[in-house]
Amino acid sequence: MTAPLLVDVYAAAAATGIKPGALRVRLHRGTLTHHGYDRQGRTLIDLHELQPAALINAA
Template sequence: MRAPVIVDTHAAHAATGTQPATVRKWIQRGHLIHYGYDRAGRALIDLHELEQRLAAQAA
């Protein structure tokens, strides 16, 4: 298991193309683990977990 790479929703968007609103909705629905907020108030998530979710949806 890889160590989590904690990023905000905008960095996740830059890395994967997933809209920040989509990431926030997945957090609300329990599809992604929420790791708190950054100083700007953006949700923090594990980039690897988001990539795994995207790969599972594509399969």
């Protein structure tokens, strides 16, 4: 398993095309893992966890 690639919600949205609000909903529902906060207080998400979901959403 690879090391997590932690990015904030907006970087994850830019990389996958999933809207930031949709990512926040998935965090709230527990379908996406919350990995803490960065120094600016932004929520961190593992980008590797989103890659399969981005492929499903694109289809």
